[in-house]
Amino acid sequence: MARPDGSTRTSATGALPWQLLLPSLAALALLLLPVVGLLVRAPWSTLPQRLGDPAVFEALRLSLLTASAATGCCLLLGTPLAWLLARTDIPGRKALRALVLVPLVLPPVVGGVALLTAFGRRGVAGRWLDEAFGLSLPFTTVGVVVAQTFVALPFLVLAVEGALRSADPRYDDVAATFGASRWQTFVRVTLPLAMPGVASGAVLAWARALGEFGATITFAGSYPGTTRTMPLAVYTALNSDFDAAILLSLVLLVVSVGVLALLRERWTPGVSA
Numbered sequence: 001m002a003r004p005d006g007s008t009r010t011s012a013t014g015a016l017p018w019q020l021l022l023p024s025l026a027a028l029a030l031l032l033l034p035v036v037g038l039l040v041r042a043p044w045s046t047l048p049q050r051l052g053d054p055a056v057f058e059a060l061r062l063s064l065l066t067a068s069a070a071t072g073c074c075l076l077l078g079t080p081l082a083w084l085l086a087r088t089d090i091p092g093r094k095a096l097r098a099l100v101l102v103p104l105v106l107p108p109v110v111g112g113v114a115l116l117t118a119f120g121r122r123g124v125a126g127r128w129l130d131e132a133f134g135l136s137l138p139f140t141t142v143g144v145v146v147a148q149t150f151v152a153l154p155f156l157v158l159a160v161e162g163a164l165r166s167a168d169p170r171y172d173d174v175a176a177t178f179g180a181s182r183w184q185t186f187v188r189v190t191l192p193l194a195m196p197g198v199a200s201g202a203v204l205a206w207a208r209a210l211g212e213f214g215a216t217i218t219f220a221g222s223y224p225g226t227t228r229t230m231p232l233a234v235y236t237a238l239n240s241d242f243d244a245a246i247l248l249s250l251v252l253l254v255v256s257v258g259v260l261a262l263l264r265e266r267w268t269p270g271v272s273a
Contacts, residue, residue, distance in 0.1 A: 035253065042250055043243040050247050058225055059233035060251065066141065066229060067209040070148035074156040074205040077149075079198065082160035083186065087169070104154050112218020115147060119219075143220035144227050148209035155208050156201035163197020164190065207259040211252060 043050065050056065084090065085097055103111060119126040119137045129135040137143040171193065175185040191198070213231040220227040222236060230252055237245035 038246060038249055038253060042246050046243070047247065050244060053244075055224065055233070056244075056248065056251075059228055059230050059248070062141070062144075062225070062227075063210055063229040063231075066144045066148055067206050069145045070152055070209040071156075071202055071206040073145065073149040074153050074209075075198070075202055078153050078156040078201070078205075079160055079191075082157045083164060083190070085157070086161045086164035087172075087190070100154050100157050102154075103151050108151065108212070108214025109218050111150060112147060112215040115143075115150060115215060115219040119143075119146065138219055139221040139223065139227060141220075141226055144216055144229060147215040147219045148212045151212050151215055152205040152208040155204040156198075159197050159201030159204060160194060163194040163201075166197075167193040203259055207256060210255060 081100070085093060085100070090096075106114070116123060116138060118124050119129070121127065121130050121136055121138070126137060129137070137146055167190065171189050172185050175189045180188070210229075211231055212229070213235065216227070216229060217232055217235070222228045222232040228236065230248055234245050234248045234252070237248060
């Protein structure tokens with residue numbers, strides 16, 4: 001590979017060591033073989049008919065709708081939280097950041113149980129919502145959005161916090177010297193500088209919400225047209241029609257690859273193919 005000065009970079013260690021090459025190839029095989037299996041076993045001959053199935057369309061429509069709504073909630077709630085973690089010195093900030101990370105390490109089914117204890121009819125907040133407003137979240141489309149927001153929010157917060165930390169805070173100081181309030185500085189200076197991170201976080205949150213399964217089925221159930229998103233439809237199809245499960249999995253795979261394509265330049269800045 002040519003360097004900017006015209007010289008050629010050579011390896012300082014000689015040939016690739018087989019001790020590293022073999023595990024690398026095994027890792028690639030582990031990642032690629034499941035995808036190859038989907039492509040090989042896909043019912044290509046019946047693809048048009050299966051894609052025209054109203055149940056498939058309904059599950060896809062519901063998934064896109066709820067994932068988009070969850071992403072909007074993540075942006076509305078997560079962006080201020082990311083700013084709080086990145087630009088303030090509030091007491092307990094480290095503990096707060098650890099709390100934000102909990103959904104990343106929590107088993108999704110446990111997350112669904114936790115949501116039931118919080119927002120179920122007998123939950124900590126759910127009882128009040130039911131008595132005061134007659135609002136019940138479990139086993140509703142809104143409940144799907146809540147579950148997806150719960151698992152996707154950390155992705156947006158981490159991305160936006162990283163972008164805010166990398167943005168030069170001196171621009172905020174300059175805005176303050178011209179009389180801008182904290183809110184005006186955030187809207188007109190801080191947020192535009194962090195917008196690439198906000199966009200990346202939003203796409204990651206949308207992709208995570210689209211693929212959410214465990215918390216959704218535990219908190220919202222799997223009712224056609226109401227809470228049965230694409231991942232739940234895949235699980236349901238496994239019990240009766242394996243080809244349909246493969247097809248639905250392929251649809252999610254295509255969406256995931258599209259997300260990777262959108263984020264490629266942000267993950268590998270300055271690297272060209």
